[in-house]
Amino acid sequence: MNELLDLYRTMVRIRAFEDAAEAASQGGVSWGGAATEGAEVRVKGPLHLSTGQEAVAAGVCAHLHARDLLTSTHRGHGHTLAKGADPARMMCELFGRASGYNGGKGGSMHIADFSVGMLGANGVVTAGLPIAVGAAHGLKIRGEDAIAVSFFGDGAINRGPFLEALNWAQIYRLPVLFVCEDNRISATTQSAPMTAGEQAASARAQALGIPAVQVDGNAALAVSEAARKLIEEIRAGSGPRLLHALTYRLKGHVSVDPASYRDPAEVAQALKNDPIVLARERLQAQGLGEQAAQIEREADEEIAAAVATASAAPLPPPEAAYSDVVSIGEGAWT
Numbered sequence: 001m002n003e004l005l006d007l008y009r010t011m012v013r014i015r016a017f018e019d020a021a022e023a024a025s026q027g028g029v030s031w032g033g034a035a036t037e038g039a040e041v042r043v044k045g046p047l048h049l050s051t052g053q054e055a056v057a058a059g060v061c062a063h064l065h066a067r068d069l070l071t072s073t074h075r076g077h078g079h080t081l082a083k084g085a086d087p088a089r090m091m092c093e094l095f096g097r098a099s100g101y102n103g104g105k106g107g108s109m110h111i112a113d114f115s116v117g118m119l120g121a122n123g124v125v126t127a128g129l130p131i132a133v134g135a136a137h138g139l140k141i142r143g144e145d146a147i148a149v150s151f152f153g154d155g156a157i158n159r160g161p162f163l164e165a166l167n168w169a170q171i172y173r174l175p176v177l178f179v180c181e182d183n184r185i186s187a188t189t190q191s192a193p194m195t196a197g198e199q200a201a202s203a204r205a206q207a208l209g210i211p212a213v214q215v216d217g218n219a220a221l222a223v224s225e226a227a228r229k230l231i232e233e234i235r236a237g238s239g240p241r242l243l244h245a246l247t248y249r250l251k252g253h254v255s256v257d258p259a260s261y262r263d264p265a266e267v268a269q270a271l272k273n274d275p276i277v278l279a280r281e282r283l284q285a286q287g288l289g290e291q292a293a294q295i296e297r298e299a300d301e302e303i304a305a306a307v308a309t310a311s312a313a314p315l316p317p318p319e320a321a322y323s324d325v326v327s328i329g330e331g332a333w334t
């Protein structure tokens with residue numbers, strides 16, 4: 001099987017999911033919180049989409065098994081799909097249905113699927129790193145033949161848990177791959193003016209003795225090749241590694257953000273550098289255009305079926321609001 005076709009399948013499935021989720025949230029709650037009149041709203045509230053960053057998720061997860069563990073970010077749909085989660089259950093969660101991954105009560109930023117090693121998306125920036133390091137430490141203590149991977153954005157490297165997580169992982173030589181998805185922006189702010197040092201994600205890892213590799217995050221095969229090598233080293237007992245993938249987020253911070261803070265020329269250039277467009281051109285040049293088209297049709301059908309499933313699925317009963325609720329420290333206050 002052609003490796004690029006496999007990566008293309010993952011990327012196209014993610015894009016189809018993000019496009020469908022975005023469409024289903026149109027007419028949802030605006031960033032200011034006001035409900036917009038009009039379109040049918042099936043996903044309430046804004047979504048963080050990973051459109052344009054698919055090659056990183058595909059290239060890294062291509063080398064993971066179900067037993068390997070993964071943590072993600074607020075922008076987690078792509079990683080979760082690439083790790084093997086079920087798009088229909090994910091869509092049910094976005095639609096707030098009882099059959100969603102969190103019973104319809106968690107939404108986009110809380111999707112987890114332990115059966116495929118996906119420990120969860122996470123709305124708290126940088127929170128996935130220490131969780132992955134803890135998971136990796138658990139794997140090491142139990143002598144399990146698996147690794148942990150943590151995706152995070154370039155904005156995350158300016159928070160303390162980044163340093164704590166990398167330091168702990170290096171001290172104990174833990175089997176963990178840190179993957180910085182560097183889309184050059186943190187929510188709505190350019191990252192460069194608030195980040196000290198050049199190539200900061202890699203440089204900071206190297207300062208702790210953790211080997212780091214920088215890669216074009218829009219070139220699926222390049223990401224895959226770099227990830228394959230780093231993951232092999234980690235499986236062989238090397239300790240942690242960091243992959244610094246340079247990419248671009250084609251959408252705003254959230255689905256209702258028009259991203260008017262961005263230079264239109266930059267966006268136009270980024271659209272030409274869309275990882276799916278690049279992979280498609282390459283497949284075409286290899287005479288694999290028909291196979292690529294077939295993959296696109298299958299992805300569209302799969303995601304359309306996920307939307308249909310979610311649309312038809314029942315909402316949770318009102319009393320479900322009282323289940324899965326943990327009362328922390330109740331005794332301390334009474």
Ligand SMILES: Cc1ncc(C[n+]2csc(CCOP(=O)(O)OP(=O)(O)O)c2C)c(N)n1
Pocket residue numbers: 074075123124125152153154155156183185186187188249253
């Ligand atoms: C601890 C914490 N601080 C602030 C926020 C608000 N916030 C949400 S996303 C974001 C920027 C994250 O930037 P980056 O990691 O580069 O990811 P991107 O959104 O650019 O993909 C911020 C500051 C948060 N969710 N958690």
